[in-house]
Amino acid sequence: MATYLIRKLLIYALTFVVAVSINWAIPRMMPGDPVTRLIARANLSHPEAVEPMRNYYEAVFGLDLPLWQQYFNYWGALFRGEMGISVWLFPSEVSEVIWNAVPFTLALMLPAILLSWLVGNKVGALAARSKWLDNTVLPIGYLLTATPYMWIAILLAWFLGIVMGWFPVAGGYDFGLIPMWSWEFVVNLATHWFLPFLSLFLVALGGWAIGMRNVIIYELEADYANYLEALGAPRRLVRRYAYRNALLPQITGLALQLGTVLGGALVTEVVFAYPGLGYLILNAINNQDLFLLQGALLFVVVGVLIANFIIDLLYIVVDPRTRTGLQGGTS
């Protein structure tokens, strides 16, 4: 168990370093430098003002230092919790802007991921049992996994939001309301939340159902299942063992799919103009807000790392092999 955890922690630490480095390097490797962009934005009328302004900006962003020093400065600032000032929402701090967006994204993703996983596994296990359910679940499941996140979001917004008029299709809450813990505000919040949640839930659901169905069918053909059946064990018991065993790969799948669902959440937020991280990233791109973009990316990476770590801990609880130190298969 200790070696398993140490191994995992090492990978997370390395991933974090790589992610931070990518984050630092990409804007510096790409054509066009941010300072020139900023100067172009300032619309200077005096050409001689360009040079002092360039020097000023380069000093402010620390771009006049050698590259390696910039790199270490970046790490230093990071550990002090400094991510710079947002250009788009000047003069707000990047960290503050991100913290305001995070609750919305979490409220969208957590229920969508967990509920779709639970329901999908149940439906998939049921589908492995009955022929007619299998014949309906399988095609619908494949259709749902093949659907682009934004398309199902657009369809839901159009049909349930605009044609039927049941749900609002933009924003986190009505613009006329002030955020507070009143009944009216919470209801308003919930109606704005429902459609983005539903679209994420639906797309993820299909994948889990299909995955569970396939694994269960495979487990029911395994030796232990045949043996139990030969012993005359009730079918329910065999299925329960198969279900428990099938959950293991599904938990691994949960870790694998986190990044994908996250991408889906970001795109869905864009469709509904939902004020979470995805909407923030889009605005950061459109406003060439380099610091906000870097901060948001870093936050997302750290979030995914933490979520993966939680799943790894869960794995220890569910899979006894990790506890006894026997590394099972490929982990």
Next chain:
Amino acid sequence: MTQPAQTDPEVEGTKAALPDAAATTRKGSETIYFALRNPKVVGALIVVLGFLALGIFAPFFIDHRPTAYVGPPVQPPGGEWPLGTTLFGQDIFAQFVAGLRSTYLVGVLGGAVAAAIGMTVGFVAGYRGGWIDELLNMLTNIVLVIPGFVVLIVINAYLGTRSVPMQALYIGIFSWPWVARAVRSQTLTLRNRDFVDLAKLSGSSTGSIIRREVAPNMYSYLFMTFVLLFGGAILMAASLDFIGLGPTDAMSLGLMMNQAAQNSALHLGMWWWFVPPGLGITTIVGALYIMNVGLDEVFNPKLRET
């Protein structure tokens, strides 16, 4: 990035017939025979090839560019404009068939890049073992945990000009880890077979053993992997295009949805602007996934009876 657990790697490769020339050709024709009798494979092939043909040939019969303003605005489908026109009077059918082209291009290129990296890493890690395996495993795990889509957003955002091949390349670079894992675990089961030992004794190099002895036993699995990667790349490209990071020099299905959403097609009730591109992607990717199920039945006789 799509379904890593959709097909079980352990099932395949257990047959492990000695790959001599005669056997492979016989096996090949047998596979095609069973594939053409499988309704899932045939149906999916018809859909995928049908859309491909539409994307390849239809643009030749349209004499205006997909972005040209050619007709009256806000025309519902029918008559002169088979899929209607946009808010600005652009021909949606012309955009759709042009978008199909980039969809297939991104799928094939992105899938190929991801397959090439994933298979190389998986084969080498599984066959060589030792510290090379450890190192490649660590690399795989790192790329697996980094949310590729977000990095793609950042990379795309900083690129000056964006083209479909570049987009496909970046997508491929971030979607190979699960392939590497699956191929590695398959290679591990094949590594100690007699025919591999025989090749080792006869002094073949690592590369040729992987190519001639190990890989042929996994061709079916590798092909199915590519089908999944193809679909995954299409979906990812559509998401990137939708948030406005698509190609700047071409039309794509994701871009169509982006423009529809940006120009409030939803509020105007112009369903013909945002339904066709999404439906196109869903149909193509769905057909690919179903083809995968069918191929599984073709390659795995155990599943064939049902």
